[in-house]
Amino acid sequence: MQKKVLLAKDLNQNTVGILSLECDTKLKGKLKLFDETKGTLVLKIGENILAFDKQNSEFEFETIFHDLNLPTACIICDDKILVTAKTENFVGDFDDILDEFKKLKNQENQTKFFNEESKELNNNDFNQNLGNFEDVKNNVKKLEKNLKNSENFEKNQKNASKNLKSLSENIDETYNFFDEIHEQFDELFNSNKPFLELEEKIENSKWVKVYAKSDFSNHYILGKIFDDEKLKFICYGIPTESEDVLLDDDLKPYAQWFPFEIDGVKGSGYFLTYQDAKTGENVLIN
Numbered sequence: 001m002q003k004k005v006l007l008a009k010d011l012n013q014n015t016v017g018i019l020s021l022e023c024d025t026k027l028k029g030k031l032k033l034f035d036e037t038k039g040t041l042v043l044k045i046g047e048n049i050l051a052f053d054k055q056n057s058e059f060e061f062e063t064i065f066h067d068l069n070l071p072t073a074c075i076i077c078d079d080k081i082l083v084t085a086k087t088e089n090f091v092g093d094f095d096d097i098l099d100e101f102k103k104l105k106n107q108e109n110q111t112k113f114f115n116e117e118s119k120e121l122n123n124n125d126f127n128q129n130l131g132n133f134e135d136v137k138n139n140v141k142k143l144e145k146n147l148k149n150s151e152n153f154e155k156n157q158k159n160a161s162k163n164l165k166s167l168s169e170n171i172d173e174t175y176n177f178f179d180e181i182h183e184q185f186d187e188l189f190n191s192n193k194p195f196l197e198l199e200e201k202i203e204n205s206k207w208v209k210v211y212a213k214s215d216f217s218n219h220y221i222l223g224k225i226f227d228d229e230k231l232k233f234i235c236y237g238i239p240t241e242s243e244d245v246l247l248d249d250d251l252k253p254y255a256q257w258f259p260f261e262i263d264g265v266k267g268s269g270y271f272l273t274y275q276d277a278k279t280g281e282n283v284l285i286n
Contacts, residue, residue, distance in 0.1 A: 001022060001023065001024045001257075002022065002024075002068040003020075003021065003022045003023075003025045003177075003280075004017060004020075004021045004022075004068055004071055004087070004180070005019070005020050005021070005177070005180045005181040005184075005280070006019045006021070006071065006073065006085035006086060006087065007019075007085060007181075007184045007185075007188070008031070008033065008073075008075075008083050008084070008085040009083065009085070010082065010083055011081075011082070014210075015188050015210065016033055016034050016035055016083060017031060017032050017033035017034055017035075017057075017083070018032050018056070018181070019032075019073055019085045020032075020177075020280055021068060022069055023065065023067065023068040025131070025225055026062055026063065026064055026065065027045075027050075027062070027063050027065035027067075027068070028060070028061070028062045029043070029060065029061050029062075029066075030058075030059070030060045030063045031054065031058070031059045031060075031061075032057070032058050032075075032223075032236070032273075033057045033058070033059075033083070034057070034220045034236065034238060035057065036057055037057075037075055037077075037082055037083055038054065038077060039054065039075040039076050039077030039082055039083075039108050040052065040053055040054070040075065040076050040077070040101075041053075041054050041059065041073060041074075041075055041096060042073065042075070042076055042098075042101045043071060043072070043073045044071070044072045044073070044097050044100070045065070045068060045069055045070070045071050045072075046066055046067060046069045046070065048067075049097070049100050049101060050063060050065070051101060051104065052081045054075070056248040056249075056250050056251070057199075057248055057250075057251060058248065058250040058251050058254075059250070060250075070087055070089060070090065071087065072084075072085070072086045072087065072092065072097065073085040073086075074094055074097060074098075075099060076163060077103055079100055079102065081094055081095075081097075083101075097126075101111055109155065127162075135153060144273070147231070176277075176278050177220070177275075177276070177277060177278055177279055177280030178231060178234065178277040185222075185234070188210065188222065189206075189208055189222055189224075191256050192208040192209060192210050192211075192222075193208060193209055193221075194206070194207065194208055195207035195208055195209050195221055197260075198221070198260065199222075201260070202223075202225070204226045204227070204228075205223055205224065205225045205226070205235075206223065206224045206226075206227060207221055207222065207223040207224075207235075207237075208221065208222050208223075209221055210222060219239065219268060220236065220237060220238055220239070221235075221236070221237035221239075222234075222235065222236060222237075223235030223236075223237065223256060223272075224277075225274070229272070231277045232276075232277055233274040233275060233276065233277060233283065234274070234275045234277055235272055235273065235274050235275070236268060236272070236273050236275070237258070237270035237271065237273075238271050239262050239268065239269075239270055240268065240269065240270070240271060241265055241267065241268050242267045242268065242269075243256050243257045243259070243267070243269065245271075251271075251273070253284050253285065254274070254282045254283065254284060255271040255272065255273055255285065256271070256272045256285045257270075257271055257272075258270045258271075258272050
């Protein structure tokens with residue numbers, strides 16, 4: 001299984017989120033943003049362009065794709081790039097990705113128009129094609145029957161499943177999510193001021209404030225929580241004026257309210273989320 005983690009940055013190169021990708025038989029992705037940026041997530045892998053509409057600060061997607069070669073991503077809204085995410089080896093231009101995305105949209109619009117215009121013609125050909133389809137279906141059934149009658153078919157199938165499971169377990173045992181992102185994460189962590197007041201309230205933890213905007217949520221916080229000296233969780237905190245702030249439905253199961261008076265605002269605090277440092281999975285809050 002291939003896995004990649006990219007830091008998402010705004011046009012001022014402030015880190016605004018994390019994009020996690022993994023590819024086995026399918027491509028699965030998870031985008032976590034620290035703000036409410038909306039738009040289309042455009043993912044380029046090799047020469048392929050994939051596009052996903054996102055509406056929430058946390059967004060998951062899945063598609064049938066079997067490669068994770070030099071992934072690059074951006075969020076586009078109204079034909080403008082708002083957020084970018086790239087590997088260290090990226091040498092291209094995000095404007096080229098924007099142009100490719102525009103062409104993709106134009107092709108989709110043309111295809112939609114063509115399908116509507118040709119719908120009546122396709123209906124006229126349906127009965128003729130149906131006969132051809134039945135012939136093909138019968139041939140497929142014969143092929144399936146021959147395969148199932150093969151003496152080694154079931155045995156080979158079980159062995160293949162067993163080997164695949166063993167390989168997957170070995171990969172899971174050696175994989176460590178934080179190893180994939182530690183250079184970028186630690187660079188961000190070490191370049192910002194320690195949040196000592198929060199470290200005093202949460203044992204075995206390290207925190208920093210990352211400043212990005214000019215309103216009440218002019219910062220977010222990053223944290224590390226340790227079990228003895230071993231890193232257990234990576235943490236993210238979003239400041240809000242009160243616990244009553246409405247969260248996205250996707251975020252609610254993972255967010256924990258932590259009261260902490262911010263800039264003298266009574267009732268304010270942070271919604272904290274936790275990510276397993278080994279697996280990268282978000283931690284459900286009971």
